[in-house]
Amino acid sequence: MTSGDLGLSKTEPLLRAAALSVDYDAAGGDVVRALRNLDLEIADGESIGVLGESGSGKSSLALALLHLLPRNARVVAGRVEHRGRNLAEFSSAQLREMRGGEIALISQEPALALNPVLPLRRQLADVLLAHHKLGRGAVSSRCNEMLREVGFPDPERIMRAYPHELSGGQRQRVAIAQALICRPRLLIADEPLSALDAATQAEILELLQRLKRDLRLAMLFITHNAGTLAALADNIIVMREGEVVTRGSMGKLQSSPDEYVQGMLFPEKSLAGEPGAFTPAADERPLLEVRGLSRKFVEQRMLSRRKFVVSSLMGIDLSLRPGSTVAVLGRSGSGKSTLARCLAGFETADSGDIIFRGHPEEKKGGVRRRVQMIFQDAATSINPRFTAWQVVAEPLEIAQWKTEAERAARVLALMEEVGLDPEWASRLAGEFSGGQRQRLALARALAAEPELLIMDEALSGLDMPLQAQMVRLLIHLQARHGLTYLYISHDLNFISLFAQEVIVMEAGRIVDRTTPAGLAVSTNPATRELVEASERLHAPGVEAAV
Amino acid sequence: MIRYLVRRAGHGLLMLFGVSILLFLLFQAAPGDFLSEVKLNSQISPETMAQLRAQYGLDQSLPIRYWRWAKSSARGEFGYSFSYNAPASSLLWPRARNTLLLSVPALIISWLIAVPLGVLVAGWKGKWADRLFSGGTSALLALPDVLIALFALLIALKTGMFPVGGMTSVNAQDQGWWPWLRDLGWHMLLPVAALVVGSLAIILRHVRNSVGEVLESSYMRAAEGHGLPRYKLLFGYALPAAANPLISLFGLSVAVLLSVSLLIEVVMSWPGLGPLLLEAILARDLFVVIGAVMLSTVFLIAGNLLGDVLLYAFDPRIRRSL
Numbered sequence: 047m048t049s050g051d052l053g054l055s056k057t058e059p060l061l062r063a064a065a066l067s068v069d070y071d072a073a074g075g076d077v078v079r080a081l082r083n084l085d086l087e088i089a090d091g092e093s094i095g096v097l098g099e100s101g102s103g104k105s106s107l108a109l110a111l112l113h114l115l116p117r118n119a120r121v122v123a124g125r126v127e128h129r130g131r132n133l134a135e136f137s138s139a140q141l142r143e144m145r146g147g148e149i150a151l152i153s154q155e156p157a158l159a160l161n162p163v164l165p166l167r168r169q170l171a172d173v174l175l176a177h178h179k180l181g182r183g184a185v186s187s188r189c190n191e192m193l194r195e196v197g198f199p200d201p202e203r204i205m206r207a208y209p210h211e212l213s214g215g216q217r218q219r220v221a222i223a224q225a226l227i228c229r230p231r232l233l234i235a236d237e238p239l240s241a242l243d244a245a246t247q248a249e250i251l252e253l254l255q256r257l258k259r260d261l262r263l264a265m266l267f268i269t270h271n272a273g274t275l276a277a278l279a280d281n282i283i284v285m286r287e288g289e290v291v292t293r294g295s296m297g298k299l300q301s302s303p304d305e306y307v308q309g310m311l312f313p314e315k316s317l318a319g320e321p322g323a324f325t326p327a328a329d330e331r332p333l334l335e336v337r338g339l340s341r342k343f344v345e346q347r348m349l350s351r352r353k354f355v356v357s358s359l360m361g362i363d364l365s366l367r368p369g370s371t372v373a374v375l376g377r378s379g380s381g382k383s384t385l386a387r388c389l390a391g392f393e394t395a396d397s398g399d400i401i402f403r404g405h406p407e408e409k410k411g412g413v414r415r416r417v418q419m420i421f422q423d424a425a426t427s428i429n430p431r432f433t434a435w436q437v438v439a440e441p442l443e444i445a446q447w448k449t450e451a452e453r454a455a456r457v458l459a460l461m462e463e464v465g466l467d468p469e470w471a472s473r474l475a476g477e478f479s480g481g482q483r484q485r486l487a488l489a490r491a492l493a494a495e496p497e498l499l500i501m502d503e504a505l506s507g508l509d510m511p512l513q514a515q516m517v518r519l520l521i522h523l524q525a526r527h528g529l530t531y532l533y534i535s536h537d538l539n540f541i542s543l544f545a546q547e548v549i550v551m552e553a554g555r556i557v558d559r560t561t562p563a564g565l566a567v568s569t570n571p572a573t574r575e576l577v578e579a580s581e582r583l584h585a586p587g588v589e590a591a592v
Numbered sequence: 593m594i595r596y597l598v599r600r601a602g603h604g605l606l607m608l609f610g611v612s613i614l615l616f617l618l619f620q621a622a623p624g625d626f627l628s629e630v631k632l633n634s635q636i637s638p639e640t641m642a643q644l645r646a647q648y649g650l651d652q653s654l655p656i657r658y659w660r661w662a663k664s665s666a667r668g669e670f671g672y673s674f675s676y677n678a679p680a681s682s683l684l685w686p687r688a689r690n691t692l693l694l695s696v697p698a699l700i701i702s703w704l705i706a707v708p709l710g711v712l713v714a715g716w717k718g719k720w721a722d723r724l725f726s727g728g729t730s731a732l733l734a735l736p737d738v739l740i741a742l743f744a745l746l747i748a749l750k751t752g753m754f755p756v757g758g759m760t761s762v763n764a765q766d767q768g769w770w771p772w773l774r775d776l777g778w779h780m781l782l783p784v785a786a787l788v789v790g791s792l793a794i795i796l797r798h799v800r801n802s803v804g805e806v807l808e809s810s811y812m813r814a815a816e817g818h819g820l821p822r823y824k825l826l827f828g829y830a831l832p833a834a835a836n837p838l839i840s841l842f843g844l845s846v847a848v849l850l851s852v853s854l855l856i857e858v859v860m861s862w863p864g865l866g867p868l869l870l871e872a873i874l875a876r877d878l879f880v881v882i883g884a885v886m887l888s889t890v891f892l893i894a895g896n897l898l899g900d901v902l903l904y905a906f907d908p909r910i911r912r913s914l
Contacts, residue, residue, distance in 0.1 A: 109813075112817055114813060114817055142821060143819065145817050145818060151814065155810060158809065158810040159811055160811055160814070161815065163835070163906065163907055164829065165908075173820065177819060208909070210908070210909055225818070228819075
């Protein structure tokens with residue numbers, strides 16, 4: 047279908063939002079203002095970036111443009127026009143025609159964008175059939191062609207598969223194929239990269255750039271990571287609390303004096319002037335030593351006697367000096383998390399030694415308390431029905447630390463130390479935002495007075511300005527308490543400001559050991575891949591990531 | 593898959609074994625036996641009593657009685673009915689068939705109504721129709737099954753259009769198979785309707801809730817964003833994704849239906865397991881009770897097994913993990 051079907055003139059923009067305001071009815075009768083007085087115009091072939099921290103109304107904008115807002119949201123003012131016609135006046139058939147046919151959407155979590163129980167062939171074909179009357183053969187060949195376009199060399203295999211059989215990057219490719227199979231004029235991409243590892247992010251970004259060029263696609267690219275916009279967006283809108291802070295080209299924004307804009311564009315700038323990371327004494331004995339650590343997982347399938355051995359860790363040697371920060375980098379599935387879980391004592395290695403302060407890890411309880419771990423998603427690692435108080439006090443109570451009153455004082459002190467208002471102590475953990483919950487997890491970890499803090503992608507779920515704030519906090523805490531950090535990440539953000547050593551993992555092995563400065567000159571292919579991905583995601587001048 | 597089913601069937605057999613032991617122990621613990629009432633009759637001498645006890649095998653110890661019952665079960669007799677002086681199986685089989693005659697159609701009809709209706713109601717979430725349904729199903733859930741059965745009887749009495757009880761009319765057998773079948777269907781109508789009403793609400797609620805939950809998920813929003821038509825979203829995308837808990841419910845609904853069925857059979861004098869079980873419990877007709885309970889357990893296990901097979905067919909994730 048083309049715009050001609052709707053009988054509209056060429057001069058009208060593809061999509062326009064005029065003075066758009068959206069409210070959400072939250073629980074307890076509260077009204078949350080998601081969008082305020084937003085103006086936006088997208089012409090054919092134009093691409094616009096929407097930049098903002100979480101909670102700035104970016105996703106509401108994406109949904110409002112497709113008239114897909116959830117039931118508890120309403121457009122309180124303004125309108126959205128598709129080629130000059132108000133969406134509010136569209137019949138449901140017209141809306142259906144527009145969605146997927148003219149304007150398509152891809153969303154943040156590729157794992158959640160596909161129906162888990164239907165084969166991909168059907169999910170792809172149904173989009174096509176919703177907009178075109180085609181025979182079986184035509185549908186099949188069109189699906190094949192589309193999957194090839196998004197970079198699958200073997201479309202037949204993908205079409206037979208179910209979502210859980212694909213990796214995150216593959217799923218996002220399928221979601222893109224779904225969105226573009228009817229050749230829409232506009233693609234709304236709502237944080238399409240955030241759930242992927244850096245190398246996959248770079249691949250998807252490249253794919254989107256290519257498709258945009260080949261299909262002359264207009265694009266609305268929503269992100270919290272300014273680096274990705276440099277390559278993709280003609281114009282950028284910066285949003286905060288539902289309002290447009292400023293708009294313009296990347297160049298114009300870079301010279302904007304606004305503090306929020308600067309924070310979004312240069313999250314690392316805010317870290318300038320931080321105390322240099324603790325320099326550990328060279329002769330001191332290592333805090334933690336790992337020798338020949340291996341871990342295998344054995345899978346056995348139904349109706350098969352064959353066992354599938356998946357090696358997750360193979361002969362890992364590692365040494366952490368007290369007070370230092372070691373960054374462990376690698377793609378998803380490289381074994382980083384298994385390493386973290388073995389070190390924290392959640393999993394037992396098949397072979398190899400973990401030596402803490404010169405003692406082999408035997409007296410489990412004692413060592414475990416001195417090694418604390420922070421997980422990627424505080425939303426799932428903290429019981430949302432606990433109050434902030436209960437969360438932080440839990441390790442103290444388990445250790446029966448001092449008296450009740452001293453515990454109480456310590457909980458409040460800890461909350462203050464991680465930058466949380468102690469007055470929030472009685473709030474439920476579920477009511478905190480993502481960044482605040484991660485601080486809460488940090489306070490809980492600190493309560494146990496650890497010497498080693500393992501952070502398993504602890505920052506990846508946060509938007510860039512929040513990541514910068516967390517890094518600043520972590521540097522302060524390290525200086526104050528002499529903490530040792532093992533920082534696990536799939537990207538290179540902030541590594542140079544933060545870590546003294548870098549370890550690159552691939553397929554369960556350590557393939558490269560270097561320093562942040564050495565990353566750029568490393569010749570190891572796995573390291574090169576990470577560095578190149580990072581360079582593609584962080585355009586020069588926007589963010590000095592490495 | 594086949595190995596999995598064999599394993600599940602093995603579990604089922606173990607469960608039957610456990611249930612039978614439990615039943616024997618329960619009966620042992622309960623006061624009195626089949627001869628307790630005979631004992632009250634002063635004309636029967638203690639010698640006769642002892643003779644009778646020996647004849648019924650009630651003088652033996654529990655393990656021996658269990659062994660005898662197990663042997664007789666292996667022969668397909670399931671022990672001996674004291675009241676009817678016949679192998680328990682000759683009483684149980686026709687009754688079980690009659691119970692299935694009610695519950696299988698009721699099961700099918702309930703699900704055939706509940707699934708499409710539940711999906712539609714889930715699609716109306718928050719609208720007045722949804723609220724009406726919530727109220728309606730709540731009321732239905734609160735209604736005791738006896739009341740439903742009595743109400744059905746009342747309809748039969750007041751309208752005079754339906755038989756008030758029983759399974760066939762007196763002379764139905766003589767008129768050839770077609771009139772007989774029509775007569776049977778006519779008699780089934782009210783009990784099956786009562787069963788459907790008794791089990792529908794809970795299934796309907798589950799369908800509405802699990803489909804409603806899936807409708808909130810981001811892949812449903814994504815599918816809507818691709819412009820899929822509404823009926824396809826509801827029945828082609830939401831329903832399969834919501835099927836998993838519903839299929840588990842299927843096994844459970846067999847249990848609910850069976851227990852409701854026993855009651856409705858008693859009230860509406862349907863010659864199924866219900867009245868037989870009641871009568872046998874009152875008479876302490878040991879082996880008939882055990883047989884009836886065992887048969888119900890078999891139905892239950894079969895229902896759950898069927899649920900597992902369906903689950904395997906529907907959910908690709910389960911297919912892989914088995």
